Amino acid sequence: MVVALSGRIHLDEAAETTPDHATIELADGQTSTLDAPEADVTVKDVLVEEVSIDGMCGVY
Amino acid sequence: MTVCAVSTEVVADRAAVRFDLDGAWQLHPQVSIRSERFGALLYHFGTRRLSFLKSPTLLAVVRGLKSERSARTACAAAGVAAPDMPSYTSALATLAASNVICERSLG
Amino acid sequence: MTALASPSTGVGSLVDQFQFGLDAPICLTWELTYACNLACVHCLSSSGRRDPRKLSTAECRAVIDELERMQVFYVNIGGGEPTVRPDFGELVDYATEHHVGVKFSTNGVKITSEIARRLAASYYVDVQISLDGATADVNDAVRGTGSYATALQAMRNLADAGFTGFKVSVVVTRHNAGQLDEFESVTDSFGAQLRLTRLRPSGRGADVWDELHPAAAQQRDLYDWLLAHGEHVLTGDSFFHLAGYGESLPGLNLCGAGRVVCLIDPVGDVYACPFAIHENFLAGNVRSPGGFQRV
Numbered sequence: 500m501v502v503a504l505s506g507r508i509h510l511d512e513a514a515e516t517t518p519d520h521a522t523i524e525l526a527d528g529q530t531s532t533l534d535a536p537e538a539d540v541t542v543k544d545v546l547v548e549e550v551s552i553d554g555m556c557g558v559y
Numbered sequence: 560m561t562v563c564a565v566s567t568e569v570v571a572d573r574a575a576v577r578f579d580l581d582g583a584w585q586l587h588p589q590v591s592i593r594s595e596r597f598g599a600l601l602y603h604f605g606t607r608r609l610s611f612l613k614s615p616t617l618l619a620v621v622r623g624l625k626s627e628r629s630a631r632t633a634c635a636a637a638g639v640a641a642p643d644m645p646s647y648t649s650a651l652a653t654l655a656a657s658n659v660i661c662e663r664s665l666g
Numbered sequence: 667m668t669a670l671a672s673p674s675t676g677v678g679s680l681v682d683q684f685q686f687g688l689d690a691p692i693c694l695t696w697e698l699t700y701a702c703n704l705a706c707v708h709c710l711s712s713s714g715r716r717d718p719r720k721l722s723t724a725e726c727r728a729v730i731d732e733l734e735r736m737q738v739f740y741v742n743i744g745g746g747e748p749t750v751r752p753d754f755g756e757l758v759d760y761a762t763e764h765h766v767g768v769k770f771s772t773n774g775v776k777i778t779s780e781i782a783r784r785l786a787a788s789y790y791v792d793v794q795i796s797l798d799g800a801t802a803d804v805n806d807a808v809r810g811t812g813s814y815a816t817a818l819q820a821m822r823n824l825a826d827a828g829f830t831g832f833k834v835s836v837v838v839t840r841h842n843a844g845q846l847d848e849f850e851s852v853t854d855s856f857g858a859q860l861r862l863t864r865l866r867p868s869g870r871g872a873d874v875w876d877e878l879h880p881a882a883a884q885q886r887d888l889y890d891w892l893l894a895h896g897e898h899v900l901t902g903d904s905f906f907h908l909a910g911y912g913e914s915l916p917g918l919n920l921c922g923a924g925r926v927v928c929l930i931d932p933v934g935d936v937y938a939c940p941f942a943i944h945e946n947f948l949a950g951n952v953r954s955p956g957g958f959q960r961v
Contacts, residue, residue: 546598546650548611548679549657552692553900589789591765593737595688602692602739604767604789609692 578630578652583663585625590659594618603659610659617650624660690736693769695744696930698726698754702747703775706798706809708837708878710869713746720932723753725953729930730757732958733766740767740790745932749776755784762790771796771835773813774820779827782820786829794833794861795820800848804841808878818852825856833900835861840877843884846891850899861900862892886911936961 586592589605598612599621612618619637620630627633630651639647654660699720702713721729733741741761748754748770761768769792777785777793785791795817799805802814824832834853836842842849846862853860867875880888889908892901929937934952937944950961 546613546617546646547653548613549653550609550611551607552609553607553902591737591739591767593690593739600688600692600739602767604740607792 578648578655579662580631580634580648580651581629583628584630584633584651584655584660585663586621587658587661592618592622601659603657606658608657610654610657612650617647620647620651621654621660625663691738691927693740693742693767694733694738694928694930695742696729697745697932698743698748698757699751699932700746701750702745702773703750704747704773704810704813706796706813706870707874708798708808708839708865708869708871710866710871711744711746712869717932721934721952723756725934726753726757727760729934729952729958730761730764730766732952733761734764736959738766740769740792743768743770745771747773747775755781758791762788767791769794769833772820773809774817777820777823779823782823782827782829786824786827792832793824793829794835795824795858796836797834797849797852798837798839799842800845800852804845807841808839821852821856821858825858830857832856832858833861834858835863837865838862838880838888839865840880840884843880843888846888846895850895859898859900861902862888862905863902864904930958 587603587605590601590603593600593602594615598614599618601610601612601621602608603610612621616637616639620633620639623633623636624630627636634644634647651660655662697711699716700711700713701716702709705714743758749772751757754776758768758770767790771794774795777795785793796809797805797814797817798808799814805814805817806812821832821834834849834856836849849862850860865871865875865879867879871878885908888905889911892899892905892908893913928949929939930952931937936949936952936958937947938949939947952958952961954960
């Protein structure tokens with residue numbers, strides 16, 4: 500089934516605009532290097548989905 | 560009532576790692592939350608969009624934003640483990656980009 | 667490379683959740699009354715008649731209480747013409763006070779400047795004005811003499827009251843399918859948002875289907891127009907069938923009946939689908955023990 504979402508969760512799009520890596524500071528003060536999101540980041544790692552519910556019959 | 564400051568910096572750059580984790584955030588006042596088994600449904604009465612949070616921990620983070628000093632401490636308070644921070648940061652960036660959460664102006 | 671452990675619980679997509687059903691509707695359609703000051707030729711609910719068995723004010727409040735408990739986000743209130751009920755304002759206030767949003771459909775007959783100002787004051791309330799022609803002649807042929815003027819006046823009152831983004835809902839017919847750009851001009855001039863929906867052979871719509879349904883060529887033009895303008899025009903996913911022409915229109919392309927939405931009619935009967943009101947799809951009645959939640 501084709502599902503057209505709002506396009507907010509496509510990490511592979513973000514990969515084209517983010518730097519190769521970024522340094523993030525973790526809660527305990529240590530730093531870590533995070534590589535740019537790779538193509539194998541799956542949908543299950545994404546915690547937020549957004550949709551305009553106009554796209555469902557019966558909803559208005 | 561606290562005012563939501565619109566952060567153009569976050570909207571312009573949705574890359575997870577540049578979300579202002581050290582900023583003060585809050586749930587947008589026009590958003591209703593409904594917790595579900597899988598996490599939560601959020602409905603924004605201003606934008607008429609539905610957001611789907613896939614983890615109860617993320618819901619706890621979002622609920623804790625207003626009373627915590629920063630998004631980072633809200634994550635810690637909700638028990639987000641260090642290796643999971645990138646996913647949570649990315650999630651918060653998504654919510655900020657659609658105005659579900661917004662920056663809190665202090666004072 | 668830092669391995670990203672999945673922090674989620676393996677939850678599928680939002681649409682997967684909708685497939686399996688939620689504990690409560692996200693929103694639902696509630697036809698408050700079948701009474702109406704108009705008698706549109708294509709009316710889905712064949713309105714114009716009054717039913718003495720309709721839910722009382724107290725019974726309506728009880729339904730709202732249940733919706734609040736179930737955390738339904740909002741109700742789409744329609745009918746008939748919901749504003750002809752004397753308790754309409756009271757019920758809208760009661761709903762918003764109990765954290766249930768209200769979106770209501772109206773032909774505009776009661777949207778005075780005063781009412782428009784009160785509606786504009788709450789973000790919990792949204793208004794949808796019905797219009798079936800960008801010009802009076804096209805509109806009034808379907809909705810009755812004077813109905814165009816009534817609708818435009820209501821829009822003017824809402825715009826003057828600062829209510830931006832209210833909806834103007836159009837049922838696309840053979841006679842207005844060529845007016846889509848004009849509809850957009852009308853809605854733009856009032857700061858409103860256009861909504862197009864498809865004619866359904868339901869209610870009185872079944873009687874006028876042959877004369878009113880858009881021709882095949884018009885469906886094709888509509889599809890092209892939606893692709894070009896779809897970003898800011900609502901459709902309630904009612905044109906998903908046009909995806910046969912090519913790429914899908916934006917939307918979930920999902921039937922929400924009984925899973926995400928449902929219908930309550932003026933006497934409290936609950937149906938899965940607002941467009942398939944038939945005893946085979948009747949789930950129960952809100953007056954029965956356990957109320958709406960049980961149904």
